[in-house]
Amino acid sequence: MATIGILGAGTWGSALAKLLYTNGHAVSLWSAIPAELQILETEHRHPKLPGVKMPDGIRYTASMEEACRGASLVVFATPSVYIRSVAAAAKPYPEPDAVLISVAKGIEPETFLTMTEVIAEAIGCSEDRLVALSGPTHAEEVSIGLPTAIVSAGTNPQAAELVQRTFSNDYLRTYTNADVRGVELCGALKNIIALAAGISDGIGYGDNAKAAIITRGMVEIARLGAALGCDRATFYGLAGVGDLIVTATSRHSRNNRAGYLLGAGYTAEQAVREVGMVVEGLNALPAAIGLSKRCGVEMPITAAVDEVVRGVVDPRTAVNRLMNRTYKTEV
Ligand SMILES: NC(=O)c1ccc[n+]([C@@H]2O[C@H](COP(=O)([O-])OP(=O)(O)OC[C@H]3O[C@@H](n4cnc5c(N)ncnc54)[C@H](O)[C@@H]3O)[C@@H](O)[C@H]2O)c1
Known part of the structure; x- marks a missing residue:
């Protein structure tokens, strides 16, 4: 049995708290928001996970020290915009040998650092203590035990395998991968391509356009990843x-x-308000555009989303332009 601290009690932090507690671990869940903690503690539910009962034995806390002290694993589960401030505030508390896990999907706009890189910088620790845990994992499904697979990425195989063993159960299959940067770039950049697919749907275009955007979107983010040395x-x-x-x-x-x-x-502001939860694809746009320029990598779908979000091109024109570019081979 491990002792685990989770920093961030949004839908993902809460779903992971339930999973890890159900796996037999001692779990403390920290939140910056007192009202969120109160509902979790008194009603054993998260407001954004309707119908999900949180187990009674999870400890909810407003103290980072309490969440981190004695924990062999500390999970950073806030939206990416808060990861640096949360890691800086947590700095004194994790045990020196604790494995630090990022489950947030983002790239810091000013530095282009991934979330494990931000944590390493803010805490001042080496990369062999860091793991990125990422994959196709909706909190809504994991929290009710639907079958899911995820990737535990770490340059230190022992840390990645510890996370693999701790999180895996009969409905969560965890793979390891040493390409931490690649895994984190995927997690951040695919959200922008998902925005593009949604834009196409919202215009009223069909499955053909969406399939083209998804596939060509994957090509452009892999191209950027390769330019940055990823696998x-x-x-x-x-x-x-x-x-x-x-x-x-x-x-x-x-x-x-x-x-x-x-x-x-x-x-973009109206859309975020309507969705009511973090939209990481919007947060990742400045870094994606910056990285594509810095590496000289063409990312037309990402650039089109950026133009729509900034309101400089209307959505229909942006998608139509993607379909009417110069002739290319499919590479
Ligand atoms: N929800 C999912 O299914 C899922 C799955 C995998 C990864 N993720 C990633 O996990 C991260 C968190 O996502 P989420 O879905 O839990 O987000 P969310 O919108 O549910 O989380 C919002 C939470 O952020 C925290 N918060 C708000 N203000 C804060 C502050 N000032 N300081 C610190 N924390 C603050 C609060 O706990 C709040 O509940 C994101 O990067 C997301 O991409 C989410």
Whole structure:
């Protein structure tokens, strides 16, 4: 049995708390939001996970120290925009040998760092303590025990395998991968392609356009990954294609839904308000555009989403332009 601290009690942090407690571990769940903690503690449910009963034995806390002290694993589960501040605030508390896990999907806009890189910098620890856990994993499904597969990515195989053993059960299959940066780029960038697929749906285009966007979107994010030294195979695995399929097609996907609203004429602010939860694809756009420029990698779908989000091109024109570009071979 492991002792585990989870920092962030949104839908994913809460679903993972339930999973890990059910796996037999001692779990503390920290939140920055007192009202969220109160509902979890008194009603044993998360407001955004309707019908899911949280187990009685999870400890809910507003103290980062309490969540981290004595834990062999600390999970960073807030939206990406809060990861640096949460890691900086948590810095004094994790045990020196604790494995630090990021489940957030994002790239920091100013630094282009992935979330494990942000945690390493904020905490001041080496990469062999860090693991990125990512894949096609809706909280809504994991929290009710539906079959799911995920990737535990770490440069230190022992850390990645510890996470694999701790999270796996008869409905969660965990694979390991040493390509941490590739896994994290997949998790952040596929959300932008899901926005594009949603935009196409919102305009009223059909499955053909969506399939083209998903497939060509995968090509462009793999191209960027390769330019950054990642393994192309990662992009065609669970963390890449797998997560893109789920995000671009599922009714649970906020990015897909936000894209749909953009396509239907909402502004980005209106779409985020309507979705009511984090839309990581919008947060990842500045870094994706910055990285594509820095690496000289063409990313036309990402660029089209960026133009729609900034309101400089209307959604129909943006998607039509993608279909009417110069002739290319499919590489
Ligand atoms: N929900 C999923 O199915 C899922 C699955 C895999 C990965 N993820 C990733 O996990 C991360 C969290 O996603 P989520 O779905 O739980 O988001 P969410 O929108 O449910 O989480 C919002 C939570 O952020 C926390 N928060 C709000 N303000 C904060 C602050 N100032 N400081 C610290 N924390 C604050 C609160 O706990 C709040 O509940 C994202 O990066 C997401 O991409 C989510």
